[in-house]
Amino acid sequence: MAALLEKTAYSYREDPTVPTFDDSGQIAVMDGDCALCSWGARTIAKLDSAGRFRVCPAQSKTGDALVRHYGLDPVDPETWLFIEDGQAWSGMEAIIRIGERLGGAARLATLLRVLPRGLREWLYRRIAHNRYRFGKADMCATPDDKLRRRLMT
Template sequence: MPEASAAVIVFDGVCVLCNGWVGFLLRHDRAGRYRFAAMQSEAGRALLADHGLDPDDPTSFLLLEYNAARAPRASTDTDAIRRVLVGLGGVWTLAHAIALLPRGLRDAAYRRLARNRYRWFGRHAACAVPAPEHRPRFL
């Protein structure tokens, strides 16, 4: 289980867009707050299933934030994306503005992107292996 104040992001390990997102977070998460689990991994599948998401057909982005009691707060879709960006601090806290859009509208747009991610951005044959310096951040 992650340490208090840590967060876990379950992502699609073969999706080109999703891997770009993880790379962005690895570059900008200076505090090292975020850990990552590919949805194709045993840990990622278990986390998705534990939070009511189908590990074989995930159209949701899952963020688990752990508090001092190590109890996870789960967020999905655009709420999860907003919370991740805000968690980076600095200028990224402007991502709170996402909440100004109606959730149904923004989540519908996100799910359309999620359903078409392979067609629009591509797919890797297998999950990427993280660089040695990033391996401790992957479950």
């Protein structure tokens, strides 16, 4: 997996390859064809009662541009991105931070921090490379109303 490029906050705003988008909330960029990611997107929509999160498939124009901006590959199974206040995180750290922000049962993701970072990322890579064993599901095909309001293209 390519390492996430460290960038200054909101650096994507100055990148001509990244379309302009509403970045006032948190953004989760993930595989729009992965059943696990689709489940994650629906979970975010269900648990985020404040409506702060937006979900962006990596296969969309904006998702593709964002992951490339941070030095990631939109077709790499390990590509998962979380953007908050113009800063980005990837991999298991992105998932943990999303769990923290969502609160409630999602905060259980923070328990993964007891594991050394290398072990957490190894676990993330194993799941990511085997994600289609859990099936495929197009998160944009028939999203419920909660998810539809959050989807970015």
